[in-house]
Amino acid sequence: MNKIISKEHFSEKVFKLVIEAPLIAKSRKAGHFVIVRVGEKGERMPLTIAAADPVKGTITLVVQEVGLSSTRLCELNEGDYITDVVGPLGKATHIENFGTVVCAGGGVGVAPMLPIVQALKAAGNRVITVLAGRTKDLIILEKEMRESSDEVIIMTDDGSYGKKGLVTEGVEEVIKREKVDKCFAIGPAIMMKFICLLTKKYEIPTDVSLNTIMVDGTGMCGACRITVGGKTRFVCVDGPEFDGHQVDFDEMLKRMGAFKDIEREEIHKLDE
Ligand code: FES
Structure with missing residues (x-):
């Protein structure tokens, strides 16, 4: 059982949870994730660790209410306990001094991107971060990203904040302006797919983190x-990060779509 130390509302459906997990806090690296379960029969949910404080023995998770399990987790409050938090799992992000790196984060994908941006900066890279969301309210962790990036570009679909446009437009703007040596992309699968199509065109190696x-x-x-x-690769042990130009996103999107249908039925049953 892991206690929730604090809970913060980021936007309508996005929450930041600080959780007691001293062993994980001590050993986690950028890119690692945990599997969280709420209730004995709860579904296991992978969540990337956005931050950790080894002194306080806490880790920070950013959760978006999208399905049954994430809604259950978001219903918990400060002082409540999560049934279990297992980790750190997966392989840590490969960090080196690449040169100029563009980090593109969409929606809650910005949370797992934060430790990567921090580690890239610490390794001496020039880091340009592109944050994207549908609207202003869905842009998270801007202040933290500014502290660790050389430049932050904000893109919103509706133009309510930063520039109006898609994340790919923000990334392409940088590529056209200067030499980019490496790209990291984390966000919805469809967003990562399109970033990878773009960076492939410009032959820029791109790592994605799959959820x-x-x-x-x-x-x-x-x-x-x-x-x-x-x-065939397993995201839990071989990932979660992969060479984005090699990932079969269409197959992944199809499989995720099939699971969504099952989940929709489950939520429906609860409503009945
Ligand atoms: Fe079972 Fe990865 S979660 S193989």
């Missing part, structure tokens, strides 16, 4: 399998 359905988190169940470069 698929996960069950056991140990490479045994196969729930998180994807195809990368024609080979």
Whole structure:
């Protein structure tokens, strides 16, 4: 059982939770994730660690209410306990001095991007961060990103903040302006797909962090399998980060769509 130390409302459906997890806080690195479960029969949900404080023994998770399990988690309050938090899982992000790096984060994908931006900056990179959301309210962690980036570009679909346009337009603006050596993209699968199509055109190596359905988190169940470069890979043990130009996003989107239908039915049953 892990206690919720604090809960903050980021936007309508996005929450920041600081959770007691001293061992995870001590050993986590950028890119690592945890699997969280609410209730004994709860579904296991992978969430990337946005921050950790080894002194206080806490980790920070950013959760968006999108389905049944995330809604259950977001209903918990300060002082409540989460049934279990397992981690750190996955492989840490490969960080080096690439040169100029563009980090594109969409929606809650901005949260797992934060430790990557911080680590890239600490390794001596010039970091340009592109934050994207549908509207102003959905732009999160701007202040923290500004502290660790050389430049922050904000894109909103409706133009309510920053520039009006898609995340890909913000990334392309940078690519056309200066030499970009590396790109990181985290956000909805469809967003990562389009960023990868763009950076492939310009031959810029791009890493993506995938957030698929996960069950056991140990490479045994196969729930998180994807195809990368024609080979089957498991996001939980081989990832969550992969060479975005090799990921079969269309297959991944199809599988995620199938799970969405099952989830919709489950939510429906609860409403009845
Ligand atoms: Fe089961 Fe990855 S979650 S194999």
